[in-house]
Amino acid sequence: MKYFKRLLMLSCFILIFSLSGNLVKAAQNSADDYYKRICGYGYSETYEALNLLSEAHKLYPEDKRFIEGLNDKADIILSWSKGSQLNQSYDGAICGYNSIIKTEGISQDIKHEANVCLTLAKRRERGITGRFELKKDYNLIKNYREEYEGNYEYQNINSYSTFGNYLFIENTSSYTNTDEIRFDINGIPKVNYSGDFHYNPVTIGQYALTLYDRYLSAQVGRNQDLKKQFLNVANSLLYSVDNTGALRYEFEYKHYLEDNNFQPGWVSAMAQGEALSVFARAYHLTGDKKYIQAGNAVFKFLITKTSDGGAMDDLGSLNESLRDHIFFQLYVTDPPSYTLNGHMYTLIGLYDWANVSYDKKIGDQAKYYFNQGLETLRYILPYYDIGGFVAYDLGYLTKPGTNPTVNLNYYGIHITLLDALYRITGDKTFEDYGNLWISYVKKY
Template sequence: MLSKWAYAALAIVLLLSTAIAGSAAYRYREQLITARQQLEDLDTWAPGIIRAYSAKREGISPRVEAKNYSPRGSYLGYKPRPPIDSGRMRFDAEGLPKVKYGEAYHYNPVTMAQFALGAYGGEGGPTPQFLVAVEKLISMQSPDGAFLYDFAFPKYATGEMYEPGWASGMAQGQALSVFARAYEHTKDTRFLIAGNKALEFMMLPVESGGTATTLMDFPPEPSENIFIMEYPQDPPVYTLNGYMFSLLGLLDWADVTGDLSVRMVAEKAMNTLKIVLPYYDLGVTSAYDLSYITVPTLANGNRRSPHALSAYHVVHIELLWALHSLTGEPMLEEFADRWLSYVGSK
């Protein structure tokens, strides 16, 4: 359940956005107009960029298990991951993953959450590694509920760096999906406590160190539309996959806990998704984020092209399927079908 403190934090997000939107012009009014015009002739604007990331050409297909998603079942078709070391990833003595950043290997909250979700979704049910990974995830949680990254990471759109100690809405959301399944599997109230703490931090406004913001800069949208930031920064880049992972976590938590207040927040977040989805549709693939709108100019003065990656396009389809499975929202199925047609399979 969201505490009074968490509701206050959410209220701050909404009040801040209302005040800012009411006192100044929307930051992205002109950029949105330009983007709409240029998307009509994308190949002339950015020749070859989108074709270079063709999921059809690379033979990548979405996992159909996502169509029948359940907060109590397999997570998007994830499977247990064998502890096989590589240059990028190594496994510790408990068989848990560490990822290389710079010259050192670190525990990554999202990697740990996804490892746990894979261990939950095997054909025979949760493997022993599921609860091992869940316990590790709890040990990584700060007292305020945050899952902090202990390494620096680049902000690709601006060239700046996140310093160690930064947080991500995607990590908070995927932790909710883990804790929902852990509680369902064990009925251990520690997982309820951990999940509620993760939720409270996720709903803190970015200005207060959290991961929640709104569409206050996008005319003429009302300021109460909640957006969870995978990469909290200003200007925001509105990363799509991280947002949908966070939304899936909200819906998982609402379903398993039966908390109507969480369901209400999830519905607000779902309304945001319906508003922004068209801006990610590039006609031949989907954009990774909206940096082509919010950070439209490169350091050399050239216009930024949409950031599009075939692997993420497939993830977008899987997430739309899962969210549609939970909500029945027709628009999600419409976009999933459209984006699937870009891959060339049905």
């Protein structure tokens, strides 16, 4: 009897082992069978192949054939959908983008790109051709993200008010004598450009706002010294405003989109906008009308068109139909650069100046241009998103053959500015893009 039991147990073990082996073999054959069926689909049956690949991937998530197949088919559908969108077949494009976004196993980078394009398709926009013809380099985008995650930070500010803290700018720069920045005998910073130190109106404005933020958070006793320092730098900026209302850069500068250097006397909307933020706070602290006079002059120059020597442009270089959309250029280049952070900083300046209740007419004008600039920003944000990361400007659209410019130092600044504009306006467009761009680099 004992012998029989042992024999029975041994037989059961052999049977179980045999069945296990057959199940493994059957599973392998099943995966191979899926693959053969998938390979049987032609180019015109890409959607059918994608569905079967998704089914196979759920059963065999480690099988690289299905992972690669999903991404290959998704790329084809992405290309088809972009073509449909350019031909104004928006419903077909939306269907294609959604199929990519909802299918498990497809690369997040491809899904990010589909999300960007879906935003435009839902707005019934053909989009700008250059954006859809942009060649994707997912490895490069991955490298950008990894470098950003390892070396940079972003911050949400949660609130913004004209006479309160300015974007927590005091957390971004220390402003001490270094190889890059030196202070003159009056405590005004100068910036190193190719070995020579020059006054930069943006740097001076940001240093003033840093001092203002420190003043707000300082203890009694120390705060009066910081107030004095802030007003000293604000006055330096005020004395730099010329008789046209411009804050000019008195040195040559080379921009990558231009063949020739900017000559001394060039202007920037961001310099004008940040000066408005400085003068609004200086007037709030002192009640001195000289800041109103300087600010009004700066504002009037800010809304001078680039064709008349100013820095207010339009989107006509992207598409002739967009000439009614104004854009505030950080750099006035030919072709236009459309630098994102410069436009947003300028909008903050316009908002601040609209809140200075001394001159209603000027205040209403500042509010008008603020709102017009917001309309442009809502329209143009998708074009900075290159599918998993963010471009610094739109030179890749205005100068054929130019790759998207990425500046890691400004990634977090974009997020902070979007958060500020969301807090000011309550417009979820800005919150949604801020959250999307955070998700691209979020640390887990």
